[in-house]
Structures are given as C-alpha cells and as structure tokens.
Amino acid sequence: MSEMLTATGTALQLGWIENLTLVPQAVASGLLMGLVYGLVAVGLALIWGVADIVNFAYGEYMLIAMYVTLIGANNYGIDPLFMIPLNVILLFIAGYVTYKLIIKRVMDAPMLSQIFVTFGILLILRFGMLFVMGPDTQSVDKFMFDGAVVIAGMNFSLPKLVTGVVSLVTLSVFFLFLNLTKTGKGIRATAQDPEAARVMGIDPDYMNGLAWGIGSATVGVAGTMVATFFSMQPELTPTTWTLFAFASVALGGFGNVLGAVAGGMVISMVEHVGGVLFSPSYKELYIFLVFILVLVYKPEGILNWGE
Amino acid sequence: MLSARQRWGLAGVVLIGMLTVPQISTNLFLMNTFIYAFIFIGLGQSWNVIGGYAGQFSLGHAIMFAVGAYATAILFIRHGVTPYAGIFLAGFVAMGVGLVLGAATFGLRYHYFAMATLAAALIGKTVGFRWEYINGASGIEYPFAQLGAPWSMMFRDKLPYYYIIGVVALVTTLLIYRMDRSKLGMYLRAIDMDQGLARNTGLDVFRYKMYAMGVSSYIAGVFGGLYAQYVLYIDPMSTLRVLRNIDILIIPIIGGVGTVLGPIVGAFIFIPVREYTRTGLSGGYTGLGWVMVGVVIVLISIYRPGGILNQYFGRWD
Numbered sequence: 191m192s193e194m195l196t197a198t199g200t201a202l203q204l205g206w207i208e209n210l211t212l213v214p215q216a217v218a219s220g221l222l223m224g225l226v227y228g229l230v231a232v233g234l235a236l237i238w239g240v241a242d243i244v245n246f247a248y249g250e251y252m253l254i255a256m257y258v259t260l261i262g263a264n265n266y267g268i269d270p271l272f273m274i275p276l277n278v279i280l281l282f283i284a285g286y287v288t289y290k291l292i293i294k295r296v297m298d299a300p301m302l303s304q305i306f307v308t309f310g311i312l313l314i315l316r317f318g319m320l321f322v323m324g325p326d327t328q329s330v331d332k333f334m335f336d337g338a339v340v341i342a343g344m345n346f347s348l349p350k351l352v353t354g355v356v357s358l359v360t361l362s363v364f365f366l367f368l369n370l371t372k373t374g375k376g377i378r379a380t381a382q383d384p385e386a387a388r389v390m391g392i393d394p395d396y397m398n399g400l401a402w403g404i405g406s407a408t409v410g411v412a413g414t415m416v417a418t419f420f421s422m423q424p425e426l427t428p429t430t431w432t433l434f435a436f437a438s439v440a441l442g443g444f445g446n447v448l449g450a451v452a453g454g455m456v457i458s459m460v461e462h463v464g465g466v467l468f469s470p471s472y473k474e475l476y477i478f479l480v481f482i483l484v485l486v487y488k489p490e491g492i493l494n495w496g497e
Numbered sequence: 498m499l500s501a502r503q504r505w506g507l508a509g510v511v512l513i514g515m516l517t518v519p520q521i522s523t524n525l526f527l528m529n530t531f532i533y534a535f536i537f538i539g540l541g542q543s544w545n546v547i548g549g550y551a552g553q554f555s556l557g558h559a560i561m562f563a564v565g566a567y568a569t570a571i572l573f574i575r576h577g578v579t580p581y582a583g584i585f586l587a588g589f590v591a592m593g594v595g596l597v598l599g600a601a602t603f604g605l606r607y608h609y610f611a612m613a614t615l616a617a618a619l620i621g622k623t624v625g626f627r628w629e630y631i632n633g634a635s636g637i638e639y640p641f642a643q644l645g646a647p648w649s650m651m652f653r654d655k656l657p658y659y660y661i662i663g664v665v666a667l668v669t670t671l672l673i674y675r676m677d678r679s680k681l682g683m684y685l686r687a688i689d690m691d692q693g694l695a696r697n698t699g700l701d702v703f704r705y706k707m708y709a710m711g712v713s714s715y716i717a718g719v720f721g722g723l724y725a726q727y728v729l730y731i732d733p734m735s736t737l738r739v740l741r742n743i744d745i746l747i748i749p750i751i752g753g754v755g756t757v758l759g760p761i762v763g764a765f766i767f768i769p770v771r772e773y774t775r776t777g778l779s780g781g782y783t784g785l786g787w788v789m790v791g792v793v794i795v796l797i798s799i800y801r802p803g804g805i806l807n808q809y810f811g812r813w814d
Binding site: 246 | 607739
C-alpha cells in the first residue's frame with residue numbers, strides 16, 4: 191500500500207498523473223456513463239450468448255436509433271424521450287429481420303462467413319446512412335433536459351444524467367424480463383444449451399430471433415438517449431460504440447449479460463478516470479488497451495458474474 | 498494440379514497480358530485501376546495466408562500495411578534509402594509488428610482472435626493519429642523534387658508503377674502458389690480445419706501460425722511500401738482507418754478464400770467496381786458503392802461462402 195502511495199506520489203511529481211482533485215468528479219461521471227455503456231453492451235451480450243453470433247455491425251444499429259431521434263427532434267420537434275418507444279419497436283424489428291433474413295442462413299455456415307456477413311451488414315447500414323444523412327457531423331438541437339445540474343458539489347450534465355437514469359430503468363426492466371418471465375427464462379435456457387432447450391420444447395430459432403430483436407431494441411433505447419449529448423457521424427460514431435460494447439462484453443465474459451453491465455461500468459471508469467489522470471486525448475486508447483489485454487490474458491472475462 | 502511447365506506457361510501468359518494492356522491504352526483511369534488492383538492482389542494474397550489458409554480471421558492487417566508504407570517513406574525521405582531496397586526492408590519491419598501481434602493473439606479462438614486484431618487495429622489507428630515520429634494526423638509527404646530521379650521510385654507517369662507493382666504482385670502470387678503446394682500450406686489448412694486435432698497429431702500449431710503471420714505481414718508491408726511510392730502521401734486516415742482492414746479482407750474472400758487465384762479474381766472485380774462507382778454515382782462521395790459491396794458480401798456469405806472460386810475446406814463450426 192505504501193509502495194502504491196509512493197509510486198503515485200512520484201508519478202504526480204513527474205507530471206504523469208495530474209489533476210488528482212478532479213478524480214471524484216470523474217468517478218461520478220464514470221459511474222453514470224457506466225450505466226449507459228452497460229445498456230449498450232447488454233444487447234451485444236444477449237445476441238452473443240443466445241445466438242452465438244458476434245455482431246460487428248452493432249454500432250450501426252445504435253446509429254439508426256440516433257439518426258431517427260435526430261430527425262424526430264430537429265425536423266418534427268419531438269423530444270428524444272418520446273422517441274424511445276418508436277425506436278424500441280423500430281430496432282426490435284430491425285434486429286429480428288436481420289436474424290430471419292440473413293443471420294439465420296449463416297448459422298450453419300463456416301465461421302468465416304458468420305463474421306464476414308456482419309461486415310456486409312455493417313457496410314450496407316453505414317453507407318446507407320451516409321447516403322441518406324450525409325457525411326457531416328450532426329447533433330440534436332434541443333432536449334427538454336438541457337443544461338447542467340450540481341449534486342453534492344459535483345457537476346452533471348443534465349442530458350447525461352437523464353440518460354443514465356433511463357439506462358438504469360431499461361436495464362432493470364431487461365433483467366426482470368430475463369429472470370421472471372417465461373420467455374426470458376426460455377432465452378436464458380437457449381443461451382446455456384440450445385439442444386437441451388429444444389428438448390424442453392423451446393424453439394431455439396424463435397429464441398435467436400427474439401435475442402436479436404431484444405438486443406437491438408436495448409441499443410435502440412441507448413442510441414435514442416445518447417443522441418441528446420453525443421453528436422453523430424456515419425463513419426466515426428458506430429465504430430466507437432461497437433468497440434465500447436465489445437470491450438464491456440469482453441470484460442464481463444462473452445455472453446454474460448450481467449457481466450456486460452459490469453464491464454460497461456469498468457470501461458467507463460477507465461475512460462473517465464484515465465482521461466483525468468493521464469492525457470484525455472488518449473481516452474479511447476485506454477479502453478482499447480484494456481480490451482486487448484482482457485482478450486489476451488483472460489478471454490472468459492475478469493468479472494465472472496452469474497449465468 | 499498444374500505441372501511446372503504449365504505453371505510457367507501460365508505465368509508467361511499473364512506477363513504477356515500485363516505487357517499488352519498498356520499497348521492498347523494508357524488511359525490514366527485504366528492504369529490507376531490496374532495499379533490499385535495489383536496492390537490489392539498483393540494485400541489479398543497477404544491476408545489469404547493467415548485468413549484463408551490458416552483460418553485466422555485477422556481484422557488488423559492494415560497495421561502491417563501502414564507500417565510498411567511509413568517505414569518505406571521514412572527510410573527514403575529521412576534516411577535516403579532508395580525505395581527499391583526500402584520496400585523490402587519495410588517488409589521486415591511489418592513482419593516484426595505482425596509477429597508480435599500474432600504472438601499475443603494466437604492463443605485466442607476464432608471470434609476472439611478477430612476481436613483482438615480489431616482492438617489492435619484501433620490501437621494502431623489511435624496511436625497513428627498522434628505519434629509525432631510519423632507526423633501524426635498530418636501524414637508524410639514525398640518531396641516532389643525527387644520525382645523522376647532513378648533511385649527514388651517516384652514517377653510522373655503511371656506506366657512504371659504499373660510494371661513495377663504488377664511484377665511484384667505476380668511474384669507474390671507465384672510465391673503463394675509455392676506455399677499452397679508446400680508442406681506449410683498443408684499444415685495451415687490442417688490448422689484451419691481443426692486446430693485441436695492438428696495439435697494432437699503433433700503439429701506445432703503456434704509455430705506454423707507464426708510462419709504464416711510472418712509471410713503474411715511481410716507481404717503486406719511490401720505492398721504498403723509500394724502504395725506509399727504510388728500515392729506519394731500517406732497519413733493515418735488512408736492507411737490505418739478501420740475500413741482499410743476490411744478492404745484488405747474483402748478481396749480474397751469474395752474472390753476465393755484460401756486459393757491462389759482468389760485474390761486476383763477478387764481484386765479485378767472489387768477494384769474496378771470501386772473506382773467506377775466512386776466517380777460515377779452523382780458526383781461526390783456518396784458511398785453507395787459500399788452499400789453494394791455490403792450486399793455482395795451478404796450474398797456471398799449466404800450462398801457461396803468460399804467466394805467466387807469456392808474451394809474452401811475450412812472451419813465449419
């Protein structure tokens with residue numbers, strides 16, 4: 191412990207670590223955004239856990255929700271909060287259709303194809319959106335909860351705060367569904383053992399479709415709310431969020447939905463605290479480093495929770 | 498399979514074909530398309546070694562490509578090493594990077610390996626934009642004063658590039674053909690089909706994957722250098738962006754993953770289409786060409802996973 195303190199002290203003097211006083215604020219923001227990252231990651235984990243497919247186009251689905259929110263808010267004056275139900279339905283359909291139309295047909299294909307096909311989807315969605323929305327970075331003009339608020343001496347951006355709350359609520363609903371409803375349990379059963387689930391009368395194909403639908407719907411909620419404080423660009427935005435999702439899921443253990451949330455928390459903390467202690471322009475780098483380190487040293491995830 | 502005489506015969510035919518095209522037309526656009534096709538044949542062959550033969554779906558090949566490009570440029574511009582040698586030296590630098598990447602990630606199974614290489618690609622991109630040694634986001638520009646000098650591999654015309662890069666692509670293909678028929682090729686295919694089984698029969702899986710990675714990275718580096726010499730300006734955006742990784746693997750998979758001719762087929766389909774749609778679709782960069790590519794990818798994945806040549810005997814899981 192004392193070595194750690196000495197090391198920190200030396201690092202402080204050398205200027206490697208600065209802004210120690212900003213850390214509590216970073217921790218608070220990190221926790222808040224951790225909920226959001228968790229929500230984003232949970233859908234990926236669900237799809238991975240149930241259908242055993244890694245959706246490399248995941249960020250593109252989030253971007254769809256973001257753009258729909260943008261259009262709703264800027265062109266029609268509908269507040270993002272009210273766009274949530276629309277995006278939930280829209281993204282559920284998008285995910286479900288993706289499964290039925292495309293993914294289902296590569297379930298028995300070489301693994302090469304299973305990965306490759308999601309890149310095809312990525313290209314279609316990303317450049318389709320580029321064509322429709324243009325290459326410029328855009329953002330939502332107005333949100334009913336704009337501004338900032340001070341709680342317990344720390345600054346919180348109101349959109350982020352609301353987003354965090356919505357994420358928490360959505361995550362709760364999600365986990366209640368998974369654990370308490372019959373369908374939810376069916377999904378979990380399929381994730382654990384598709385063959386056994388089939389023997390019990392559960393249709394894995396139906397569950398896969400549901401997983402894709404629900405997984406996409408959760409990211410739809412996330413996208414809707416993130417649009418209130420995050421600007422969007424067809425080529426930059428999806429990559430960023432896909433990677434956040436992947437990193438979170440990697441930390442929590444692939445396919446582990448609870449772990450994905452925990453992973454999201456950790457990723458957010460790494461980003462926020464790392465950004466404050468070290469150089470903020472390398473924020474993304476810390477996340478990618480953590481990601482690759484976890485993959486290489488502990489692919490089953492650091493935070494082996496539940497499931 | 499082809500006999501040695503038939504092999505040389507085919508190579509001769511291809512060479513003659515290459516020589517005749519410029520006689521018919523040296524239209525700039527045509528030359529440019531061919532040159533990019535040659536570059537991507539090389540990159541496609543490079544990815545194919547590790548992705549098609551060894552079955553390791555690498556999403557990080559742009560790193561080795563970029564390393565080769567930057568190394569060639571820096572060796573020439575800052576240290577006066579002629580690119581004719583620099584390209585081959587840069588290949589070794591790229592090989593080093595690739596081997597490190599491989600060593601770190603080859604313990605991972607299929608999807609995880611893909612993700613780890615993607616993470617590496619992103620780290621490469623993030624670092625590339627900020628690393629002062631390579632000029633960060635501003636990139637490195639070739640000194641135009643050296644255009645046309647005999648040692649600089651910088652030409653005003655496209656024709657010399659056409660020949661140089663074309664020959665290197667041809668030689669690379671021959672090399673891959675040799676590998677395909679060799680023990681290494683056989684071992685890599687075994688690893689692709691069932692790694693555990695291969696290991697159990699005594700095959701040193703890790704070592705052969707590393708061989709594959711070494712060859713693959715070297716080729717990627719060389720073509721990175723050739724690319725740098727052609728475009729005369731490299732920056733992280735063109736060499737390290739995520740889509741570049743995908744560019745590289747689309748070619749061999751669409752053409753025929755795990756085959757010698759696959760990258761050639763893939764490049765001669767993908768590059769012309771890309772070049773024509775880039776300029777043709779209502780001006781400006783609309784990206785509709787990419788949407789079409791995406792559709793092709795989905796269709797190929799579903800209906801013809803082995804690509805056009807469809808001779809894939811790899812992992813069905």
